Amino acid sequence: MSLVVAKQIYKNYGKLEVLKGVDLSIDAGEAFAIIGPNGAGKTTLFKVLTGETRDFTGSVVMDGHDVTRQPVHQRARGGVGRTFQVARVFGEMSILTNVILAIESSKVARGEPVGPWWDWRPSAATRREAIGVLESVGLGRNFDDEASLLSHGDKKRLEFATMLAGRPRILMLDEPTAGMSAEDRRSTTRLLQDLKSRGLTIVLTEHDMGVVFGLADRVMVLNYGQIVCVGDPQTVREDEAVKRVYLGKGAGHA
Numbered sequence: 001m002s003l004v005v006a007k008q009i010y011k012n013y014g015k016l017e018v019l020k021g022v023d024l025s026i027d028a029g030e031a032f033a034i035i036g037p038n039g040a041g042k043t044t045l046f047k048v049l050t051g052e053t054r055d056f057t058g059s060v061v062m063d064g065h066d067v068t069r070q071p072v073h074q075r076a077r078g079g080v081g082r083t084f085q086v087a088r089v090f091g092e093m094s095i096l097t098n099v100i101l102a103i104e105s106s107k108v109a110r111g112e113p114v115g116p117w118w119d120w121r122p123s124a125a126t127r128r129e130a131i132g133v134l135e136s137v138g139l140g141r142n143f144d145d146e147a148s149l150l151s152h153g154d155k156k157r158l159e160f161a162t163m164l165a166g167r168p169r170i171l172m173l174d175e176p177t178a179g180m181s182a183e184d185r186r187s188t189t190r191l192l193q194d195l196k197s198r199g200l201t202i203v204l205t206e207h208d209m210g211v212v213f214g215l216a217d218r219v220m221v222l223n224y225g226q227i228v229c230v231g232d233p234q235t236v237r238e239d240e241a242v243k244r245v246y247l248g249k250g251a252g253h254a
């Protein structure tokens with residue numbers, strides 16, 4: 001079943017046509033990677049899917065609902081969790097508090113009670129839930145440390161944890177391994193594989209081909225706002241049009 005369907009997406013910035021009639025369909029439980037050279041329109045397409053950009057033509061349907069005009073927070077309520085290229089965590093708070101706050105704010109978003117603001121204390125159950133989420137991303141130790149002390153890779157794990165705290169069904173990741181060491185990339189790929197095996201649908205843009213081919217069930221290649229090829233990793237790797245796009249750009253511009 002298709003969880004995300006986008007039809008005939010066109011987007012310009014002034015005279016610049018950034019997306020020129022993109023169609024996509026993402027199945028529940030699949031990992032779907034959007035790749036292509038710099039400036040191809042990946043982040044723009046991504047923002048159309050998350051709701052950050054709503055000034056475009058075309059339609060976006062998630063889980064059978066038309067969300068084309070829905071803002072980010074409404075899509076979050078519908079199960080969309082997203083991360084940013086630069087990890088967003090509260091550095092001066094503890095690792096655990098970051099996740100507890102994420103759990104509590106997702107409860108607020110769902111309209112569940114969290115207790116009075118003047119005497120707010122997380123319940124033991126919320127604390128246990130937060131620790132469980134941290135364990136699931138490999139941050140189950142030293143969670144009373146300040147988040148600012150974490151390495152770049154672990155900050156990314158914490159960001160995943162705060163996203164998972166909202167119990168999303170779809171993870172939207174724009175270049176999740178940007179700026180990471182090779183080792184952090186490998187461990188992030190393993191973490192994403194694990195999340196996928198737990199049934200989450202993952203949509204990502206990524207330029208590290210190791211991450212893409214280690215994770216994606218299907219890959220879509222964009223170039224100048226148009227789809228060059230969509231298919232399983234093997235099909236995309238052998239596609240002549242894709243080879244031309246990448247060979248024409250030289251190394252480092254994936």
Ligand SMILES: Nc1ncnc2c1ncn2[C@@H]1O[C@H](COP(=O)(O)OP(=O)(O)O)[C@@H](O)[C@H]1O
Binds near residue numbers: 013038
């Ligand atoms: N806010 C903006 N205003 C004007 N042009 C933009 C804006 N955002 C992106 N662009 C342009 O749109 C094109 C696609 O950008 P983007 O979607 O970020 O590509 P990618 O993520 O594939 O590198 C680029 O030419 C970029 O310069």
Ligand SMILES: [Mg+2]
Binds near residue numbers: 042043044205
């Ligand atoms: Mg981008």
